[in-house]
Amino acid sequence: MMTDSWYPTRDGVVAGVTILKESLEALGHEVFIIAPEPEPEYRQKGVYYFPAVRFKSYDEYYVPIYPSNKIEILKEIDPDVIHIHGVATMALRGLICGHTLGLPTVMTFHTMVDDAAKYYSPIKLPPEVLDRLIWIYLRQVAKRVDVVVTPTECIGEELRARRVHAKNMMAIPTGAKTDVFRPGIPSEDIRERYGLVGKKVIIHVGRISYEKELDMVIRSMADMDAVLLVAGKGPAKADMEKLVDELGLQDKVIFAGFVPDDELPRFYNAADIAVSASKFETQGLTILEAMASGKTVACRNGRAFTEIIHEGVNGYLFDDESGCAEAMRRALSAPEKVRDASYRTARENSRQRSVEKYLRAYELAIETKKGKDGR
DSSP, rough: OEEOOTTTSSSSHHHHHHHHHHHHTTTTOOOEEEEEEEGGGGOTOOOOOEOOEEOOTTTTOOOOSSSHHHHHHHHHOSSEEEEEESSSSHHHHHHHHHHHHOOOOOEEEEOOOOHHHHOSSSSSOOHHHHHHHHHHHHHHHHHTTSEEEEEEEEEEEEEHHHOOOOOOOEEEOOBBBBTOOOOOOOOHHHHHTTTTTOOOOOEESSOOOGGGOOHHHHHHHHGGEEEEEEOOOOHHHHHHHHHHHHHHHHTTTTEEOOOOTTTTHHHHHHHHHEOOOOOOOSSOHHHHHHHHOOOOOESSSSSSHHOOOTTTBBBBSSSHHHHHHHHHHHHHHHHHHHHHHHHHHHHBHHHHEEEEHHOOOOOOHHHHHHHTTTO
């Protein structure tokens, strides 16, 4: 697995790669990680690193801009498949390795980079020019991969609408850890820690970045009889804290900072509902984790959430600030049948089901490569 994001970075890509790696290894497969090299204190034993520098536009990300012995590394590993996670520098290196060594390639399209680029691109260009260049690049990358995976069907449809064509395209969700995230985990200590005892609690989990539009949720809290617990860190955190101060919502919004993996199930259980205002998601893994924890959810009516959440059936959708507040109120008073349907949706998107689909994707990539090479 060649990924643009790896520890110490904490984002949806790292979570997805970790889940898939663990799931494959549990079935007896060998998985190797190749990632940009962080500072020495963050390096992990067993991971192959390419020399990299910090990405100045987005803290905790690294870019492998230096020459490396990538072909020698791949020869040493001798893999059956190269699985590329992301579409940036490591994607190009993965394609070069696959072409040079004649190895089948799979690429998971985790992120709609055109949305993120306007916030973090190191090259300042007019938005329409940047957008056009990104899609030209993505079309060239996708057609050189044996199998392109999207986390949801709607992302595949969006790629095809943008004239992104691949030899094979499959929708495979990043599987939620339904064995880890589940209802009934004791969480009184979390409520006591943040002064939430006796209060309605809404949780928002994930990187605090501008494209996630946490500001919409914060503004929606003004008339809510509840507290918003924000679990995560990121480049927009200082601005979100400033917004809370400006609106005088210090008693209604609590920033918990980064939450370790072993505590996260208790955080979900400490909440009454979960919320996300992001139209950026290609799937929304944290929302599935909340649903697996037995929580009703309120989500932005866009992209992956529109596919996963069905209004009034297993959750609630909204389009704007006033709609966000209303969706959260409805989620807080959701009937049992909605909560049950929410939980079933998470179970249907478990990591066990996901890894089975990924094994089929690897087999398809191998067969596609054999057919192309005439073997």
